[in-house]
Amino acid sequence: MKTWKFDALLQNDRWLQPAYITVDNSGVIQEIAENSENSYEEVKGVALPGYQNAHSHAFQYAMAGTAEHLPVGAQSDDFWSWREAMYRLALNVSPQDIRAIATMLYSEMLRHGYTAVTEFHYVHHNTDGTAYDNLAEMGTQLIAAAKEVGIDITLVPIFYQMGDFGVAAKDGQRRFISSTVDDYLKLYEKSREACTNYDGASIGVGVHSLRAVHAEDIIALFAQTATNIPRHIHIAEQQKEVDSCIAYTKQRPVEWLLNNVNLDETYHLVHATHLDANEVSRLCETKAHVVLCPSTEGNLGDGLFSLRDFWQQGGHWSIGTDSHVGLNPMEELRILDYGQRLHFEKRNILCRKDGEDSGEQAFMESVLSGRKAMGNLQQEFFAVGQPLNAVVMDHSHPLLATTSLQRFLATVVYSCDVSAIRGTMVNGSWVIQNQRHAKHEQIVSDFCDTITKLKNR
Numbered sequence: 523m524k525t526w527k528f529d530a531l532l533q534n535d536r537w538l539q540p541a542y543i544t545v546d547n548s549g550v551i552q553e554i555a556e557n558s559e560n561s562y563e564e565v566k567g568v569a570l571p572g573y574q575n576a577h578s579h580a581f582q583y584a585m586a587g588t589a590e591h592l593p594v595g596a597q598s599d600d601f602w603s604w605r606e607a608m609y610r611l612a613l614n615v616s617p618q619d620i621r622a623i624a625t626m627l628y629s630e631m632l633r634h635g636y637t638a639v640t641e642f643h644y645v646h647h648n649t650d651g652t653a654y655d656n657l658a659e660m661g662t663q664l665i666a667a668a669k670e671v672g673i674d675i676t677l678v679p680i681f682y683q684m685g686d687f688g689v690a691a692k693d694g695q696r697r698f699i700s701s702t703v704d705d706y707l708k709l710y711e712k713s714r715e716a717c718t719n720y721d722g723a724s725i726g727v728g729v730h731s732l733r734a735v736h737a738e739d740i741i742a743l744f745a746q747t748a749t750n751i752p753r754h755i756h757i758a759e760q761q762k763e764v765d766s767c768i769a770y771t772k773q774r775p776v777e778w779l780l781n782n783v784n785l786d787e788t789y790h791l792v793h794a795t796h797l798d799a800n801e802v803s804r805l806c807e808t809k810a811h812v813v814l815c816p817s818t819e820g821n822l823g824d825g826l827f828s829l830r831d832f833w834q835q836g837g838h839w840s841i842g843t844d845s846h847v848g849l850n851p852m853e854e855l856r857i858l859d860y861g862q863r864l865h866f867e868k869r870n871i872l873c874r875k876d877g878e879d880s881g882e883q884a885f886m887e888s889v890l891s892g893r894k895a896m897g898n899l900q901q902e903f904f905a906v907g908q909p910l911n912a913v914v915m916d917h918s919h920p921l922l923a924t925t926s927l928q929r930f931l932a933t934v935v936y937s938c939d940v941s942a943i944r945g946t947m948v949n950g951s952w953v954i955q956n957q958r959h960a961k962h963e964q965i966v967s968d969f970c971d972t973i974t975k976l977k978n979r
């Protein structure tokens with residue numbers, strides 16, 4: 523047993539100030555109180571629930587920031603040319619490579635305050651497209667990476683079948699492919715087994731996109747998988763994808779999903795950038811969640827999600843870092859909010875009634891919806907019986923030291939960077955302190971060796 527004392531701790535409906543949290547030897551919370559008779563360790567910090575990163579493709583971290591030049595001879599650049607560069611990388615990473623990249627990435631996520639990640643994982647097979655002896659070899663390495671640094675992971679093995687609507691997969695997609703629902707279910711089962719290697723791992727089910735899997739197989743897969751795990755799918759990210767979907771199915775992508783899949787709150791629609799008003803309303807009624815990745819969506823020129831209308835109608839949303847061009851959860855929330863403010867020429871669009879606070883709304887929704895994207899149904903930020911997973915803000919930071927708790931979350935969301943974080947706790951122990959992971963040198967060394975070998979930067 524150990525007791526931590528924080529200057530303050532965020533509960534769903536109030537602050538505890540100060541806060542004493544007692545955990546058992548596994549880091550599970552035994553008591554939360556404003557006073558304690560126990561001996562304790564004091565932290566000059568304010569404990570917030572750990573952020574939830576609801577969408578990651580770990581290998582893409584190896585190319586973060588390297589695709590920001592217009593190719594010689596090109597008039598313009600877009601998502602689709604970026605995708606070709608991403609495929610070249612995807613064809614090269616070995617299981618050891620993906621582990622080293624993911625270990626670096628996940629330690630960086632922890633440094634930025636994320637304590638859980640959903641890995642939307644589709645690089646499954648060997649470089650020649652044949653299956654590894656362990657069908658879930660690459661996913662197993664992702665779980666090993668998460669375990670190495672101490673972040674919770676939800677592995678979502680992705681069903682990926684073809685290149686576009688009615689078009690066979692290209693050679694460059696050979697590592698992604700499961701030809702049939704049965705093939706995918708074998709991969710899913712091996713992935714589920716891999717999750718037993720780590721207490722912090724759980725499983726989800728996922729389809730890459732409407733363009734990557736036959737319609738009847740999407741319907742069949744979602745109909746026959748367990749209903750108590752999260753389901754993820756990319757949807758309507760790019761206008762070209764919407765146009766192709768309309769040409770092929772006579773329906774818009776989200777419209778197709780609404781008409782063909784029994785959406786509910788276990789579904790997490792990634793991006794959902796291009797929605798019409800009817801899709802927004804119908805999607806809200808299903809209680810399905812949306813996962814927004816604002817730094818990547820901005821970087822790739824996807825477009826703006828209809829956040830204001832979706833939120834006004836009770837829609838739920840979380841954030842992810844997708845290609846990892848940005849890793850700061852506050853930046854994700856700001857880009858998301860500021861996109862709406864710039865578009866509508868209004869402020870505080872996240873406040874649905876007077877008296878609300880944009881920082882609180884953004885923080886709480888992204889954490890609580892994010893947990894559901896992990897299959898974590900715990901909706902209390904901190905509760906007895908739950909692990910103590912927290913990002914601890916530095917209460918000696920000049921802005922935070924002088925901010926009332928009433929304005930604290932908004933100050934964190936809109937005006938702090940990672941330097942305002944004292945550390946990150948998972949299972950009641952520090953995994954990051956003073957911006958460093960305990961295994962920092964080894965993690966960086968392995969990552970640099972891997973990137974040097976891949977020669978893609």
Ligand SMILES: [Zn+2]
Binds near residue numbers: 577579642756792844
């Ligand atoms: Zn993605």
